[in-house]
Amino acid sequence: MAEEEKSIQEELSLPILLADRVIKSAQEAESSKLECAELAKQADRLYQKLRSAVRLTTTTTAFYDRPLRRISSDVSKNLERALALVRKCKHSRVLCHVFAISTGADFRKVSGLLESSIADLTWLLSIFDFEGGTNLSLPPIASNDPNFAMVWSSIAAVQMGHLRDRLEAANNLASLAGDSDRNKNMIVQEGGVMPLLKLLKEGASVEAQIAAATALLNLSNDKEKVRSIAAELAVPTIVKVLGDSPAKVQVVVANLVSIMAETEPTVQDEFGRENVIRPLVTLLGMDVVLDDPKLQSGKPSLHSLVQINKELARDPSLNHVHHSNSSSSLHSDGNSRGGHHRKDREFESPELRLELKISCAKALWKLCRGSLLNSRKITETKGLICLAKLIEKERGELQSNCLMAVMEITAVAESNADLRRVSFKPNSSAAKAVLEQLLRVVSEEISPELLIPAMRSIGFLARTFPAKETRIVNPLVTQLGHRNADVASEAAIALAKFVSPDNFNCVEHSKAIVEFDGVPQLMNLLKTNSRDQVNGLKLLCYLALNVGNSKALEQARALNVIEGTARSVGAQHPDSRELFARAVHHLTLYQAGAHRQAYGP
Template sequence: MAEEKSLEEVLSLPILLADRVSKSAREAEASKLECLDLAKQVDRLSQMLRAAVRLPWTASQSHQTLYEQPIRRIVADVAKNLDRALTLVRKCKHSGVLRQVFSITTTADFRKVSNLLESSIGDMKWLLSIYDFDNGTNLSLPPIASNDPILSWVWAHTAMLHMGQPKDRTDAALELASLAKDNDRNKKIIVDEGGVPPLLKLLNNANSNEPNSAISVEAQIAAATALFNIVTNRDRVRYVVDTHGVPIIVHVLTESTIKVQIPVANLVARMAELDPLAQEEFARENVTRPLVSSLAMDTILDDPNFLQSGKTTIHSLVQLAGQTTQPLKSNHTGSFSYNSDGSGRSGSGSGGGSSTTNSHYHYNSSNIRKERDNETPEVKQKVKVSCAQALWKLSKGSLVNSRKITETKGLLCLAKMIEFEKDELQLNCLMTVMEIAAVAENNTDLRRAAFKPSSPPAKAVLDQLLRVIQDGDSWTLQIPAIKAIGCLARTFPARETRIIGPLVLQLGNKNVDVATEAAIALKKFVCPENFNCLEHSKAILEFDGVPPLMKLLRANDWAQMHSVVLLCYLALNVGNSKALEQARALNALEGAARSVVAQNPGLRDLIVKAMDHLTLYQPGVPHPHMQPHLL
């Protein structure tokens, strides 16, 4: 209920109590000196409380929002101490026998209450000082926070975020970022004490008259960094979402300079990774468009279906796909059209934006383009890495984000990054493709729309996945590429044998993890759910896939399990093959059956069925049902 009261109402109680204590203390007939000393302390408190009453008016004169958390907390504590003082001085109102009944511990009580009032004086003095921004941030400890200094620091920095000068706000955001990085308890305190809304406001930078000034950029970077350090679990991510932070984040990502986009894209990646609701909210705000645009910065896409005057860029692709995506929302009347520099340009909406607003966005976009052209290659690389990571986390398990990436022709951009980039950027793009493919595996519409083999984007991605698999430079790159191919197994027609060869080759990879992923991918080609399982099974045999598969059976338990499943499908599809007979596939299944079934009882029926099928073509081998101990 206290939170529902206005600040004036919260302050009125202790002010009234202070007046009552002062009056009662001066009317006391016993312990007069002690009561007068208390009255002096209470008078000091009364003056400070009345000064606090003027803080909302001071904030409103400066068009600022007063940060109330420390005021409410400290004033509530002051009220309790004043109530104790009032109870004590009222006991001293009369002398005589009645006084003696209640005065056994009077001296100790006066000392205790005096100490409490002195602590309240210290708290109020500190409280008023943190709103005196001319003297900088007060990092001294008030008595109320003597056992928990973090609390007072969070209060001081958050108050500065609300009401300080631009440079001071930047410093306060950096301090909160540092505190949040230390431990989860600090993060919780920052959230509980209302530190997130002013950080979002600083990030949005709505009140800045110079949107591209150095201070503005530093402030936005500091705010994004602080938020990134805070949102390390789902609850805190959800708090940012509930505080309507997602539209602000997307707006800043669209409108900001490259240096700001880096921490903001990192923030998007972390929030999307930790909370599916955040993924949905980012999809609603169409965050993939500015991410794809920044990822494609300075990249020429030369697909013939999208050529204009011999060459094209991601901007033209986005424009071509513009009719399939929703316009970015803005906080002013009108709509956004999407620019190649990742910024929004005000258009004619139903209400029509003001000329001042339009001028701001034209001015801002122009400066962003200029800044982007002049930025160093190192910074451009960093923003690409961050945007690729954000796309990776956004697409994971998300149909809507995966669809939006493909609708903006993001697959062409990702293919280009995989082809020409290295290290983290290449890996992030591969992981994005893998996650989109994983979503498409379970969604026929997306699979047909985005990965149709005849479409240029799908062909470009497929070419790069096969190249990565065949190059074999890094298993960390091969594994996501193999997984992506496996997820798309039902996309490839029977005649597309060029896919099977590279996967079969990886069955013999020295890295067991890579070989096992190849087995997992191949079993998706030959499982009964794949319409072309028979043709794919024959292709595996033609590429001599049985010998490396037999070898993989003898690897670790994980590899053995997936190898047995792949072998079972081959046995069911092409059990009459000489390759399986020569490799003694039935004996291999018998040897691995017990351990595999022990780990995965659900595979028992598949293994029995495969062994039954193999015995039809391998006479002289005992029937598995005659050897029940095997399973």
């Protein structure tokens, strides 16, 4: 670590001094004079190249010194061996004759080492010569691992080269990072992250930014590398580029946000603190019109007024957004960046606009997973309404990503009462818009990829619905009979949240399930879905506890079903055995004539 802290000039001073000593000691040799003279010539060549390297480091800004430090260390070791050898040649004549016989092989070996050092330095100086074209040779130091040379030369070009060289080198790093984890580790360890971030931030060309973002994306495949990237202050740079770049760049940068947030959850809140949600929502809603009277009705809540005032205090440029009734689209990302690119976006192809929205929706999905900060930021903007509109109008991957984002937000809301009360209260226009689309998906769609996140979202919000909202229960009951076992099981999980003792309206919701003929479908699910019976059994137990006197439960022989199924399921889920026992006991009280079997926890 102490050596790493030295300046590169201090690092080079040692081999320069050693080369000078080899030359002087060789001149004083009394034996093996020819061999010593040859070593002196090699030392002189090293001396000249080392001096050239020093001049390069002092005249070049942002010099990439990692390979020079590595090669300098090897050069010093080889010169030390050469110095020790030539010093032995300064002896009495008798000893010199004996020494000359025994050291011929040593001279050849040391000479070979110095030649390798000369070749290493020659290659190193050539990769900094950006006027001389690409150097495809392989230095001896990288003979056992050719990728070292490619990584070093590419990083040097990204950091120090002309724009054309930087673009080509960034593409090389992206390709190398995509080949293997070993290459990824090498690029990160050899200092490749900072030059890539600099290239991304400068915005010298669209192609260069895309190449840099792609390389960073390919590096972000595990927690340690994502942490290394974030440690280089990557998050503020990424957010800035996302807010002020052409759409082609924004697509790749949004994908970078997704992969970083998914791979290392600790960066989610770091992105949130840099307010990445705002540009993502802005880009996602670039074509969304929010002038629906249903969404504009109602007075703003005290919380929303406070939030608006906070935003205005941070950025007065938002004034026109909050005070203009005619502004109905999400074209403000909360600051003055990106204005000139918005005009360009009007001329972009529909395919590119769709790709950008897909990437932004996926980034929001990954950012909100388990993150209260990011989920709250989306609900404090027009993000929920935007997601609802896209779920309604779009199809395919964009619709699916928007549903997944809503699912993650509602999952956080389930475990956070404040978020649930503020953002999903019954009279909230955004909450109403989201709920309408969730119900529409559950009622009309057939794809499990859409049905499952929609049902999960409704289940996560189960505690927000009043008892009179029976229309929410009916579509879920219908899905209990879905031919896809996963969909039917998810319907049971969602309904269980409505009738769980944690839900204040559990009795009313239980009555609604019975009224919508949910018991027969639930019984059929328990018979046919042998792979996952526990969720259906929990739902049945909750119904037994809440409406145990129901004729539907008696006709379906619910007591016998619970007793029979609980025996096989209870062993695999011991934490639910008490619930099963309570349900059996409760049904026994209401169904006195039923066939009873003893069941205990």
